[in-house]
Amino acid sequence: MQANQTPITYFLIKGISDDPQLHLLIFLLVLLIYLFILCSNLTILLACLDSRLHNPMYFFLGNLSILDISCSTIALHRILIHFISRDRKVSFAACMVQMHMFGSLASVNLLILTAMSYDRYVAICKPLQYQMIMSTEVCATLASASWVVGSLQTVPFTVIVWCFSCYSSIEINHFFCDIIPIMKISCNDTSFLEILFLTEGLLTMILIPFLLTFVSYIYIIHAILRIRSSSGRLKTFYTCSSHLTVVTLLYTTLFSQYLTPNLSSTLESKKRFALFNTAAVPLLNPLIYSLKNKDVKRALKRFNPSSINSIIT
Secondary structure (H helix, E strand, O other): OOOEOOOOOEEEEOOOOOOHHHHHHHHHHHHHHHHHHHHHHHHHHHHHOOHHHOOHHHHHHHHHHHHHHHHHHHHHHHHHHHHHHOOOEEEHHHHHHHHHHHHHHHHHHHHHHHHHHHHHHHHHHOHHHHHHHOOHHHHHHHHHHHHHHHHHHOHHHHHHHHOOOOEOOOEEOOOOOOHHHHHHHEOOOOHHHHHHHHHHHHHHHHHHHHHHHHHHHHHHHHHHHOOOOHHHHHHHHHHHHHHHHHHHHHHHHHHHHHOOOOOHHHHHHHHHHHHHHHHHHHHHHHHHHOOOOHHHHHHHHHOOOHHHHHHHO
16 A cells, blocks of 8 residues: 555544444443443442541552543543444544553553552561551652653653654554554654664563562562461462452553564454453453452442542532
């Protein structure tokens, strides 16, 4: 296909499947998944408003619920809009904004999970100093830094892609605007962006948080193995098992999505991993973390709508 040298004003989002017979099924599944993500994560947020759950773990969990709702909304809403409107168009500016916001929120998500791993490390390895180390100020600083750093990390990528002027196609082989499928259809020189993506992107956004989390769990596992009673070891491990499960799921999909060879034959598999990352992981997070948690169930039973008004005022 001949490269398009004229300024791009819009892209076409290919979507999950080309089969028209599957569009209704995909729409219904995505709608049900999105509604469950929305309701379950809002439930977690309401539970975190309870004064008895005002501790670091639930503070970070509230941030994670906001991120799950935001990421799934940004990534999945196009599927729903395109089915209803029958229009696959997305403006160039909207595509760039979506790419930046999704990348930023994904980065913030990893940093919040890293902060949660540090919280679990302090709770298990330094329990007597936990209240002093994980103070309200420290938690607020960790969360604020995660949001600021995560938001700034994707700015260089967005600026570079925004300056691309040549595309071999206007169709993005994805269900939302993601950086890799956009790079695939660009006929500009993407070598610098690829190097930046592999170094600053994957190293800072994925590998460093992964290593920090990994080191935290080395210390955690070492501390658990030093506990003499098997019941004590199980009870201690249970306090971090939810976080470990979510981290394992998330990093497995991220490594499969971004660290596999960028060949055209792998774009469909990358799309499936992206769908799992934006739909299944936010869907499972509330189930893994808190909906089976007795503290959360008690908090929901005690929930009073007036508590929201008191926080707002």
